[in-house]
Amino acid sequence: MKLLRNAWAWLAAAVLAAAGGAAFAQGTVEVPFFYPVAVGGPITKIIDGFAADFEKENSGIKLRPIYSGSYQESIAKALTAVKSGDPPVTSILLSTDMYTLIDEDAIVPFDDLVKTAEDRAWLKSFYPAFMENSQTGGKTWGIPFQRSTVVLYYNKEAFKEAGLDPNRAPGTWQEMADYAQKLTKRDASGNVTQWGVQIPSSGFPYWLFQGLAIENGVNLMNAAGTQVYYDKPEVIGALQYWVDLVNKYKVHPPGIVEWGTTPKDFFERKVAMIWTTTGNLTNVKNNAKFDFGVAMLPASKQRGSPTGGGNFYIFKKSTPAQREAAFKFIKWVTTPERAAQWGIDTGYVAVRADAWQTPTMKKYVEGFPAAAVARDQLPFAKAELSTHDNQRVTKALNDGLQAALTGTKTPEAAMKDAQREADRLLRSYK
């Protein structure tokens, strides 16, 4: 009986506490915020630190950061939350999820929140390459936060052994093929012990392939997200070059190259040059036991790379006060100083030019010049592939690329098939 009475006492206390909490919460605006973790490092700690600092300066706002898994899991969680009627107020999701979120009527454009001249200047401060994936139809739907591009990492020791200048990375496609031939080592029975170059092709081969296509003169889609150009001669030519690295020059591992093990292949000296995200910079810096170089991707007709990574979005089902609070936080976290610090801590490219002028960033780049390669490549960077019905349209390309790389289809046939499928999917959006 005593036990029961105790239970009642506890319950009463809990109810009182809850009521008290609710009364306290009336004065504050609560902002649930989903964020993914896609690179190594203490991301969760940094984000929680941001939230605490922000709340200290803005007492009326309660920011609730919620770790939501990988990018893929985050969009799944966010869209499920939208469908069940309880979405977060803001979230970091892939910049390429923009059309999906618009089609689901899940987000609001930032244009309604940008009111002052100061806000407008802030909106203009981001690199244009990053804004390409954040704007459509004359409106801004996402704010760049954790963004990246593709760069080339190379083993300087392997370069020296092959008689190449370790301070000069390949500048053109032809040069990359030549270098790779010199860097490919075979044992007595003809088995390769060190490949010249590798471009990962598992999971999302389209992203790295997009680098090749842009270098060959065209991007893969239009700005409205309603048309793709998979079967343009330049695109087929780009795929032909990739396939040639495998079959003609025999300097690239055959079959599908796993994205996840590519940095490890590099550390193990199984390959002398790799293409991967700038987000791997800190990883390579900590794990490569040899002197390595970072360079822009080589050019065919021009230099080029897609951008990648995540943007801030604001969800539609929220109160005006919540939107204002989220907007305030997004502005706060993208100030030059914080953008610079975030870039240094994670390896992401700081998203605005003035972030690179801050004292912290200048000092960092001085000690580690490789960090600036991604920034220098930004003028050549283009929007990452993103259209309406994005995942399906992208899958059509991924399947085609993998078919060509595994030898089941010629590059031309593979790209024509992918184009036909994408045209069919995009019919209803024109």
Add this chain to the structure above:
Amino acid sequence: MREWLYAWLLLLPATALLALFTHYPAVANLWHSFYSTPRGARPATFIGADNYRQLIEDPIFWQALVNNLWYALGTIPLSIALALVMAVWVSERLPGRGFLRLAYFTPTVLPMIAVANIWLFFYTPGYGLFEQIGGALGFGSHNWLGSRSTALPALMLVTIWKEAGFFMIFYLAALQSMSPHLAEAAAIEGASRGYFFRRVTFPLLMPTTLFVLVNAVINAFRLVDHIVVMTRGGPDNATALLLYYIFEVGFRFWDSSYAAALTMVLLTLLAAVAILQFAFLERRTHYQ
């Protein structure tokens, strides 16, 4: 009257759970498969059999189905045979059999995602375990998960390794409950071990085999974790199995009604297989 009420009350918890989590979702799924996927401002509309028509024209669906059949054919007989051999072996009195049983059962206890990551390393070209063994024996390098012809067999091997130990436990339990008099009688009659196994042990294990078979078939169509970690359905859909494709359509393409139609195919398929198994094998099964 009171007994009737009592029976229903006892059945109620299980029935409620089954209805809520099994029967209602299945019916709701069927219902949704006749509607279009609601997107933002556009609500779901009745479209009849359109999703099923799309399914017939979808080459990836057919490939996933064919892949799944090969996958089932490749993994089920082998893992059951292996389970039986292992069970017969470790049920005999031999030194260290407790350790052996544990070793065989370990794959089942390990979490799928961890297992898939370990196997991913085994298959890594260049320096993975298989490469190192193959290299030491003088074989060339092979990209097991990265070429169309070997990716699915490579996944099948993981499944066999994982399932065999699980099925072994059932066989082991059945063997343990078998009366030792049978073996003694057979020995007195002078039957060879092979003959005894073929005519006595195996028939007596038939109920277990049926149970294991039903489970194996369901598992073969239920696999998704390994694929997510190891291949994501690639290269070019060579390892896309039915459930993985449903997952992709539902939670990456967000086409929930088409995913519902695909799910109906999977449900029908599994129901048909289960009915066939019970109808045909039941007759040949000897219950004690």
